[in-house]
Structures are given as C-alpha cells and as structure tokens.
Amino acid sequence: MELSTIIRPAAVKVVANVSSKKRLFQDLGDIVASAYGLDGDAAFSALQDRESLGPTGVGHGVALPHARIEGLEEVVGAFVRIEKPLDFDAVDRQPVDLVFALFAPDGSGVDHLKALALVSRTMRDSSVCAKLRANEDPDTLHTILTESHATRAA
Structure with a gap:
C-alpha cells in the first residue's frame, strides 16, 4: 500500500x-x-463520531482523524496544512497544523489499519513534517507526502 493510491x-x-x-x-x-465524490455531510459526521471516542491529535502538531463510511469502496485520504495551528486536544497538548484524514469502507478491517499505520509512519517522520510546514503549494505537499514513503521503501 502506497500513499499515492490513498490520496x-x-x-x-x-x-x-x-x-x-x-x-x-x-x-x-x-x-x-x-x-472523491463522497457525501461530505456523511464524512463530517463520521469524523465527529470518531473524535467523540477520543482525540486523534497524535502529537508534534499532527492529527490523524479517521472514520469509516458506508458505501465507500476503498480507503481514501485528505491532507490539510493549517497556517495558524489549531487546538486539537492532542496527547502532547500542542496545537495542530498538519492533518491527514483517512476514510475507509465500513467493513474494511485490515486495509483501514494498514493505511492508518502507513500514514502514521509518514507523519512521525520529522523531516517529512518539516518539508510539509515549509511549503504552501498543494501539489508540492502531495509530492512530499507520496514520495516520502516510496523513497524509504526503495
């Protein structure tokens, strides 16, 4: 599984x-x-429901909100870089400026967990996060996200 197939x-x-x-x-x-043509309201509600179970701010300015959506056929992602960090109730109490959200099919099981692990590994890499924070162009950000894992795997 590669990030380029997810986002x-x-x-x-x-x-x-x-x-x-x-x-x-x-x-x-x-x-x-x-x-992706998903129902935006369903995605919003699913994220809210998941977040009510516990905050998805994982520390170091990163949040990984994730949810399952009925009718979705594959795991997909969305990434937002926030210029003014947001309080997210993160584990380290630091505000969040890098958010990678994952949406998985309702019964995806292993694929959802593999995708979450891949995103988590990528976003724990301090050099990747530094590059993401240093760039404002969405195409450049996408390249940083999708090439970071591919080059480590090679």
Whole structure:
C-alpha cells in the first residue's frame, strides 16, 4: 500500500485559519466530496463520531482523524496544512497544523489499519513534517507526502 493510491492531489489543501475542530471536519468533508465524490455531510459526521471516542491529535502538531463510511469502496485520504495551528486536544497538548484524514469502507478491517499505520509512519517522520510546514503549494505537499514513503521503501 502506497500513499499515492490513498490520496489524490485534489485532496491536499492549505488553509489559513480554522476556528474549531468542527470547522476543520466540515472542511475535510468538503474536500473529500470534491476530490472523491463522497457525501461530505456523511464524512463530517463520521469524523465527529470518531473524535467523540477520543482525540486523534497524535502529537508534534499532527492529527490523524479517521472514520469509516458506508458505501465507500476503498480507503481514501485528505491532507490539510493549517497556517495558524489549531487546538486539537492532542496527547502532547500542542496545537495542530498538519492533518491527514483517512476514510475507509465500513467493513474494511485490515486495509483501514494498514493505511492508518502507513500514514502514521509518514507523519512521525520529522523531516517529512518539516518539508510539509515549509511549503504552501498543494501539489508540492502531495509530492512530499507520496514520495516520502516510496523513497524509504526503495
């Protein structure tokens, strides 16, 4: 599994300011609706439901919200770089500026976990995060995300 099969360039955005986690999840719903044709409201609700189980801020300014959506056929992702970091109730209490959201089919099981592990490994790489924070062009951000794992795997 490669990140290039999970996230399309159209699902990578830079936003200047997000006022709340709820607003971020609405933006992510809009992104996956536009990039993949998903129901944006269903994506938003699924993220909200998952987040109510516990925050998905994993530390070092990174959040990995994820949810299962009925009717989805494959695991897909969306990435947002926030210019003004957002309080996310992260484990280290640091605000979040890099958000990689995953959406998986309702009964995906192993594929969902593999995708989450891949994204987690990528976003734990401090050099990848530094490059993501240093760039504002969505195409460049997509390239950083999709090439970082591929070069390590080679």
